[in-house]
């Protein structure tokens with residue numbers, strides 16, 4: 001039996017979190033069509049016939065402009081040397097550019113084997129795949145290159161088999177029923193943030209964060225009370241999140257509540273408020289508070 005850590009590393013929006021959820025068979029990490037969605041390392045465990053694979057989802061590697069982003073990129077880069085194997089996730093539907101070269105150069109220096117997952121192949125005509133694979137094969141010494149779709153699940157098994165080939169033999173690292181290291185409280189904040197990301201654009205997705213002020217366990221009536229604050233950076237962003245007559249915050253709240261009710265298998269009372277905190281992205285104490293780890 002094999003056992004080990006596989007880090008999912010790549011540029012923002014490549015599909016790392018979608019792939020993590022697919023590989024572990026459950027939603028562990030939030031996903032959005034905006035870049036820089038993932039802000040922390042998230043572990044998701046897969047138990048299969050060949051062994052246990054511990055996946056580590058990481059923030060996308062990008063040029064950091066705030067302390068928040070410096071921490072995010074540090075987490076991603078650190079994880080390259082802290083795992084047994086790296087799975088580089090790249091977007092097959094995008095032309096290879098400068099950011100990809102930067103990533104490839106990082107991966108070329110990795111002290112562990114690197115497998116390339118050429119993701120989003122459902123968006124690409126079949127005859128464009130081979131040239132793209134060839135292009136990537138020249139950029140870094142990948143052990144294997146696997147075309148996949150995290151969205152449809154195509155080639156998921158091929159990718160898993162490739163991981164198992166390069167992982168060490170060993171006993172499972174976690175109990176069979178262990179899924180993720182993300183605490184429930186953090187999951188709540190992430191689900192709310194996912195809905196904020198879904199309904200906002202421009203600068204707001206990057207400059208909002210969610211804090212759980214109070215997390216109450218399910219009471220004897222089967223109700224769970226959750227109190228969260230959505231942080232924005234400027235006073236002018238508040239009315240956007242709240243929406244006309246409160247319509248936006250209501251929509252965000254409803255979607256988050258429904259998903260949390262299904263997840264916790266309980267009725268949820270979700271209280272959302274919006275607060276402005278200037279420059280929170282550069283405030284080390286606030287970053288600590290929202291759980292953005294410093295390496």
Ligand SMILES: Nc1nc2c(ncn2[C@@H]2O[C@H](COP(=O)(O)OP(=O)(O)OP(=O)(O)O)[C@@H](O)[C@H]2O)c(=O)[nH]1
Nearest residue numbers: 012013014015016017018036037038060120150151
């Ligand atoms: N068509 C298609 N879309 C995909 C696929 N994988 C991911 N996506 C979409 O790509 C977008 C980004 O997905 P994420 O999983 O959030 O990407 P990520 O790499 O985790 O992004 P960051 O956390 O920002 O670094 C979402 O809109 C996904 O639905 C895929 O295989 N095919």
Ligand SMILES: [Mg+2]
Nearest residue numbers: 016017037038
């Ligand atoms: Mg992600």
